[in-house]
Amino acid sequence: MMKRTGEVLPPRGASVKPPAEAAGGAMEPARSDAAPGEKSGATAEASSPGGQRAFDVARLRQDFPILSSRVHGKPLIYLDNAATTQKPRAVIDALKHYYEAQNANIHRGVYTLSQEATNVYEQARVKVQRFINAAQSREIIFTRGTTESINLVASSFGRANVKAGDEIVLSAMEHHSNIVPWQLLCEEKGALLRVIPMTDAGELLMEEYEKLLGPRTRLVAVNHLSNALGTINPIERIVELAHARKVPVLLDGAQWVAHGRTDVRKYDCDFYAFSGHKMFGPTGIGVLYGKAKLLDVMPPYQGGGDMISSVTFEKTTYNDLPYKFEAGTPNIAGVIGLGAAIDYINGIDLDAAIAHEQELLRYGMSELSRIGGLRLVGTAKQKASVISFVLEKVPPVKMDIHPHDIGSILDGEGVAVRTGHHCCQPVMDRLNVPATARASLAFYNTKEEVDALVAGVRKVIQMFA
Numbered sequence: 444m445m446k447r448t449g450e451v452l453p454p455r456g457a458s459v460k461p462p463a464e465a466a467g468g469a470m471e472p473a474r475s476d477a478a479p480g481e482k483s484g485a486t487a488e489a490s491s492p493g494g495q496r497a498f499d500v501a502r503l504r505q506d507f508p509i510l511s512s513r514v515h516g517k518p519l520i521y522l523d524n525a526a527t528t529q530k531p532r533a534v535i536d537a538l539k540h541y542y543e544a545q546n547a548n549i550h551r552g553v554y555t556l557s558q559e560a561t562n563v564y565e566q567a568r569v570k571v572q573r574f575i576n577a578a579q580s581r582e583i584i585f586t587r588g589t590t591e592s593i594n595l596v597a598s599s600f601g602r603a604n605v606k607a608g609d610e611i612v613l614s615a616m617e618h619h620s621n622i623v624p625w626q627l628l629c630e631e632k633g634a635l636l637r638v639i640p641m642t643d644a645g646e647l648l649m650e651e652y653e654k655l656l657g658p659r660t661r662l663v664a665v666n667h668l669s670n671a672l673g674t675i676n677p678i679e680r681i682v683e684l685a686h687a688r689k690v691p692v693l694l695d696g697a698q699w700v701a702h703g704r705t706d707v708r709k710y711d712c713d714f715y716a717f718s719g720h721k722m723f724g725p726t727g728i729g730v731l732y733g734k735a736k737l738l739d740v741m742p743p744y745q746g747g748g749d750m751i752s753s754v755t756f757e758k759t760t761y762n763d764l765p766y767k768f769e770a771g772t773p774n775i776a777g778v779i780g781l782g783a784a785i786d787y788i789n790g791i792d793l794d795a796a797i798a799h800e801q802e803l804l805r806y807g808m809s810e811l812s813r814i815g816g817l818r819l820v821g822t823a824k825q826k827a828s829v830i831s832f833v834l835e836k837v838p839p840v841k842m843d844i845h846p847h848d849i850g851s852i853l854d855g856e857g858v859a860v861r862t863g864h865h866c867c868q869p870v871m872d873r874l875n876v877p878a879t880a881r882a883s884l885a886f887y888n889t890k891e892e893v894d895a896l897v898a899g900v901r902k903v904i905q906m907f908a
Contacts, residue, residue: 498799503791504887506531517857520892525670525829525883526861527720528701530784534724537783541776548772550749564775567782568765574785575715576706577732581764584738585778588729589697590620592716593664595731595768596693597624599741600714605661607633612655612663612690614639614647615873616672619866621664621695639665641873645672645821653684660690668698671867671881672821673804673829675699682711691737697721701788701885702827703797707732719777724784728777731768738764745770796886800828803884807893814900820879831865831879837904846880849903853880856899858892 504510507529512519521529541563547556549564565580572580586592601624605611611625615638622636629636637660639652647665656663663685668675682692691713696705701722707715714737719728733741743750743761747770752760761767807830811817816837821829834844850862861881864871871877882896 498792498795498886500799500887500889504889506533506787507887508532508535510887514857514859515855520856520858520895522882522884522888522892522896523859523861524701524885524888525698525721525865525881527726528723528885529887530725531723531787533787534780534783538725538776538780541779545779546775549775550766560775563782564773564778567778567785570782570785571730574705574789575700575730575732576708578708579735582732582735582738584731584733584765584768585773586716586729586731587727587774588718588720589695589716590729592714592729592731593621593693593695594624595744596664596714596716596733597628599744599768600691600737601625601628601662602632603740603742605629605632605634608659609634609661610637610655610657610659611635612637612639612652612660612665612685614652614665614676615641616645616647616669616674616676616867616870617664617666618670618695618697619868621666622869625664634661635659638869641674643874644823645669645674645874646823647674647676647681649677649680649684652681656684656688656690660685660688662691662693664693664695666695666698668696668702668827668829669821669867669870670698670829670883671831671865671870671879672823673826673831673883674821674823675703675825675827677825678710678712686711698828702800704793713737719781719784722781722784723787725774725777725780728774728781730781735764738768743770744768747771749773791886799886800884800888803888803890803893804828804830806890807882807884807896810893810897811900814897814904816904817900820874820876828885829881829883831881833876833879834900834904837907840908842907844903844907846878848907849880849900852903852906853896853899856895856902858896858899860896 509529510519545560545563547560549561551557568583569580571583577583586595605628611634613622613625613636625636637655639655640648642648665676665681667678678694685692693714694712696715696717699705700717713734715732717730720726750762750767750770752762804826808819811830811832812819816834818833818835820831820833834849837844846862850860853860863878865881
């Protein structure tokens, strides 16, 4: 395998010290019950009536070509960011540039184009490392997405460490991708799943979680931010309690990374999984962060090219981190696009973007709650991004309106929301609803778009009245 060239990158496995701005603690989004205007720190040319600088969402929206689209003759109002985010021009251009000017396989070629592609690819790894404040770039494994990252841990760490009668602890609000891999492992090993219960508001019962941790607990796997409810889980306390019993923790950060600062060293988690497409990057690319001391001893997930050091018919020896877990030709363009997405996020005022989203969340929940027959689903005190709701016993006809009908009618108004169980059927079962309508926010959304959502829901009710 060809060694990387150029002076931009450290040798394989070398620690890269993140810049000062990346080493700070994670910023917690505002409480969902905080008063409007409680959080400040926005940055743009315009000033708010109170004299503070306002977040210039109109300017940022110009960076996203699709946001100028029209649907059914009306402006697109995209409120399905929990499913995937839209892509800025910088990401689109990075993909285009790679295929037009840099396309070559990586790590294998001695010729200039291959070395250039390798260099840009590995630069993206360092960008990810700094973005999540990992200690070393070799702790960053590129995958197809959060789902594959979790499956990698279940297959490699799980098969090596979980035995019959052992237990894996999940929460009641997990996405299917953080349930099914563990079920498969438990079926194979004869292990058991234990589930942290939650309240009707969508908050974990931490006293019950502590009781679940026992001598047979081998792993805790929970989400950082719920895609169905918007709950921000107390991950540092979750990790602290698990580590007190020497139990490793995997955090599903798929929803979080676009809505708050991420600091894996502050959390002290053992694994952290996320996807590029939910943070303004391409589809088909994701990341698994793992502490090097764990990744070093874990067996490979897949076999093939690039993950080997030497191969004979008698024995294969494996490559160093992170390449041991990256078999075959990777999604080179996707990695480069993810690096461009990180550059884009780093180029905006993230604190102001988070504050803007939180204000939209508060405003949207407040306005929707005024509609007769509308019930918000997921009302935790610590929330971000997600507003889920149902229409029940809607006056004057006292009927329930199915979320699929809500979504179809809203689409006619140009408003894109997600309807269904959101790959969280256990959440729906726990809350005794078949499905919800979900509006999920990003920093490029506006108060006017929230108003259009509210008006669209009122139109849904009028059509059924």
